[in-house]
Amino acid sequence: MAATILYGKDIAQDIRAELANDVEELKKQGVEPGLTVILVGDDPASHSYVRGKERGCQEVGIRSEVIYKDASISEAELLDLIHQLNENPNVHGILVQLPLPPHISEKAVIEAIAPKKDVDGFHPLNVGNMMIGYDTLLPCTPHGIVELIKRTGTPIAGKHAVVIGRSNIVGKPVSFLLQQENATVTMCHSRTVDLAAYTRQADILVVAAGKPHLIGREHVKPGAVVIDVGVNRIETGKLVGDVKFEEVREVAGYLTPVPGGVGPMTITMLLKNTVAAARKQTAR
Numbered sequence: 001m002a003a004t005i006l007y008g009k010d011i012a013q014d015i016r017a018e019l020a021n022d023v024e025e026l027k028k029q030g031v032e033p034g035l036t037v038i039l040v041g042d043d044p045a046s047h048s049y050v051r052g053k054e055r056g057c058q059e060v061g062i063r064s065e066v067i068y069k070d071a072s073i074s075e076a077e078l079l080d081l082i083h084q085l086n087e088n089p090n091v092h093g094i095l096v097q098l099p100l101p102p103h104i105s106e107k108a109v110i111e112a113i114a115p116k117k118d119v120d121g122f123h124p125l126n127v128g129n130m131m132i133g134y135d136t137l138l139p140c141t142p143h144g145i146v147e148l149i150k151r152t153g154t155p156i157a158g159k160h161a162v163v164i165g166r167s168n169i170v171g172k173p174v175s176f177l178l179q180q181e182n183a184t185v186t187m188c189h190s191r192t193v194d195l196a197a198y199t200r201q202a203d204i205l206v207v208a209a210g211k212p213h214l215i216g217r218e219h220v221k222p223g224a225v226v227i228d229v230g231v232n233r234i235e236t237g238k239l240v241g242d243v244k245f246e247e248v249r250e251v252a253g254y255l256t257p258v259p260g261g262v263g264p265m266t267i268t269m270l271l272k273n274t275v276a277a278a279r280k281q282t283a284r
């Protein structure tokens with residue numbers, strides 16, 4: 001049996017419709033959720049992602065503003081701008097698009113954002129809260145992955161989840177979130193010996209290695225849920241994942257495509273965080 005293809009695009013659309021209702025409710029209470037994005041420099045991919053964020057905000061009724069800054073902006077100036085936004089009660093979410101120019105410390109920037117406005121879920125306080133299992137702003141890609149798996153109707157509790165990759169943005173947080181859903185989690189990475197021995201035992205396989213076509217048929221247990229987080233631009237200009245899609249779709253139970261799988265969920269979870277942040281900051 002061929003895998004069911006998990007179109008994140010379609011699931012994201014369903015979640016956005018739910019969010020539009022939430023925003024309408026908040027507006028009736030006099031609250032207009034607001035997101036401010038800071039975009040430094042002229043990286044075309046970053047500009048395209050930020051346009052996607054603006055479109056998403058428009059779709060669900062969030063007020064959005066993008067502040068464009070030249071790549072020559074100093075770290076002090078950028079931190080000052082963030083401090084001003086921290087104090088602005090009409091701004092419920094602040095996001096600084098990454099990557100930043102090399103002369104600016106990502107760590108300093110992430111730590112400058114007020115944790116309650118950190119809709120990326122990157123601030124160490126939010127990361128710590130997530131680890132403990134407290135209610136907090138969750139990082140968007142890992143949260144989107146768990147939401148995708150849940151919407152297949154496949155129970156996560158008791159399943160063996162194998163995560164490939166240990167980045168702070170995807171691998172580490174998604175392993176915590178899956179554990180929180182009562183999966184048994186194994187983490188693999190670039191130094192894992194005999195990767196296939198682990199991945200073949202996975203009921204849920206999350207691949208965030210950043211290596212085009214790393215995972216083939218031989219790595220996958222029949223019927224497994226396979227989530228491909230890879231976004232790799234190959235020489236032909238084509239965008240491919242970390243999974244050999246045509247091969248793995250013949251053995252997996254569910255499989256995400258690239259593009260159109262995990263990517264669209266990332267922006268949708270950002271919208272969800274912005275609505276949650278607005279609700280929390282205005283609760284009486």
Ligand SMILES: Nc1nc2c(c(=O)[nH]1)N[C@@H](CN(C=O)c1ccc(C(=O)N[C@@H](CCC(=O)O)C(=O)O)cc1)CN2
Nearest residue numbers: 049096097098099120140231259260261262263264266
């Ligand atoms: N502050 C942040 N910076 C960055 C983040 C982030 O979450 N917060 N993540 C990435 C970029 N990103 C969002 O910002 C992002 C990347 C990819 C996609 C996406 O929809 N990908 C599509 C393919 C798009 C294409 O054709 O290039 C897909 O996988 O279907 C959305 C958002 C780094 N910076």
Ligand SMILES: [Mg+2]
Nearest residue numbers: 258261262263
């Ligand atoms: Mg994808």
